């Protein structure tokens with residue numbers, strides 16, 4: 001359990017300070033006055049209804065905003081000591097990795113290993129070093145045996161793992177995932193979730209993850225942030241946020257386990273904490 | 289259609305020819321291409337095609353290259369017909385049609401034995417701008433994706449009652465609109481997402497990106513290079529000597 005406790009003592013890796021952003025052709029800001037600190041090694045889940053600005057906030061953290069998307073930008077984002085708006089994308093890409101929803105549209109090359117090498121090629125990493133880093137990333141993500149496969153010969157899960165290997169090969173300290181499992185079947189989604197947990201524990205990679213299937217990722221998250229209408233409305237340990245009476249009104253899919261916990265509490269049965277897995281729930285009931 | 293197009297699509301094979309550096313394969317294909325253009329008699333062409341087919345046999349791709357030849361047979365007939373009707377004489381009409389087949393088979397030998405990866409490396413080696421090479425790479429990479437996309441859209445529209453195979457030519461052409469529109473929309477969305485992903489992985493951050501693979505010519509490649517150049521030059525001189533142009 002201790003691995004999941006968030007809190008003080010963590011060094012700040014990314015900080016968003018009073019950030020607002022409006023796309024040029026829209027009337028209202030997509031992100032409004034958001035302040036957020038992410039600690040080194042933390043796994044932060046970001047939830048909220050469709051169109052609330054989650055993807056926009058992620059783009060601001062990895063630099064796609066304001067480097068690729070121009071618009072009305074206010075506030076400041078700092079990642080690993082670099083001010084995002086003033087740092088070129090190439091430098092940012094070594095610090096922040098971004099995994100998108102559709103694996104198909106982030107694999108460029110004809111083979112898995114070439115694709116994993118894509119970012120390193122762009123950074124002019126020498127060939128020997130590239131080979132080592134590509135092999136290492138493929139091993140971590142379990143795609144070494146697919147090294148020479150073409151993208152159209154891969155399953156969706158294998159594609160997503162390949163894309164993640166390409167991100168990990170660049171050795172970023174922070175990895176951003178925008179609905180990484182929403183196009184995957186439940187079993188494959190669970191595999192990807194487990195991989196994220198492993199990368200966090202073994203390499204200490206920090207994650208910010210937008211995901212609708214919360215039950216998949218709550219077990220490995222340190223924090224849950226909820227947005228609505230471009231603003232941050234809830235922020236705290238997942239247990240706390242999920243027991244907040246307002247959470248469902250923000251369109252968050254509260255995992256069944258958490259819902260059970262809340263309704264037990266309403267009926268006067270107070271478990272010590274909001275469990276994130278059936279095993280935890282069983283343990284807590286046992287301990288009563 | 290799919291069967292025929294196999295004549296130009298790469299397949300991974302291990303053979304003495306496939307082992308050659310892709311640049312040497314390109315050179316050999318180019319030599320045959322040029323000789324086919326130069327050849328003045330049907331016998332010369334027959335010899336050239338024979339040599340190309342022998343190479344295809346070594347490359348264990350005789351069947352696939354045969355498909356390319358079968359595919360272009362229709363066009364060859366057309367070329368024959370046009371030349372014959374224009375009154376160039378039977379012999380010339382046959383020569384032009386045969387020459388066309390020789391050109392196709394020499395091109396096919398190269399494409400069947402060369403992976404998209406190798407094509408990319410050759411383009412880089414030839415000094416094409418990085419963006420051009422990358423555009424080529426993504427175009428080839430997304431061919432299967434867009435094909436799948438198209439067939440899924442077709443199925444979806446069919447299930448809504450759209451009939452493609454009925455009606456006049458004009459009606460059929462109109463029927464393509466409900467397929468093309470979503471296909472184009474999908475591709476636009478896709479290219480936006482690709483641009484974001486490229487940008488996030490440092491595309492364009494250096495003018496000279498490195499590469500995971502290197503093309504390295506060995507003695508084997510050099511030997512093949514010298515031998516093929518010598519043979520091609522000899523053949524070229526022979527043709528020129530006996531049948532000076534003009």
Ligand SMILES: Nc1ncnc2c1ncn2[C@@H]1O[C@H](COP(=O)(O)OP(=O)(O)OP(=O)(O)O)[C@@H](O)[C@H]1O
Nearest residue numbers: 023024025026030049050051052053054055056057
């Ligand atoms: N490229 C863009 N140009 C203009 N407006 C945009 C663009 N992308 C998003 N928006 C708008 O910004 C707002 C926030 O969108 P965003 O994609 O950040 O939401 P989201 O929380 O990620 O939603 P979803 O859960 O559907 O992915 C929306 O109103 C959306 O219409």
Ligand SMILES: [Mg+2]
Nearest residue numbers: 054055056178
């Ligand atoms: Mg989004």
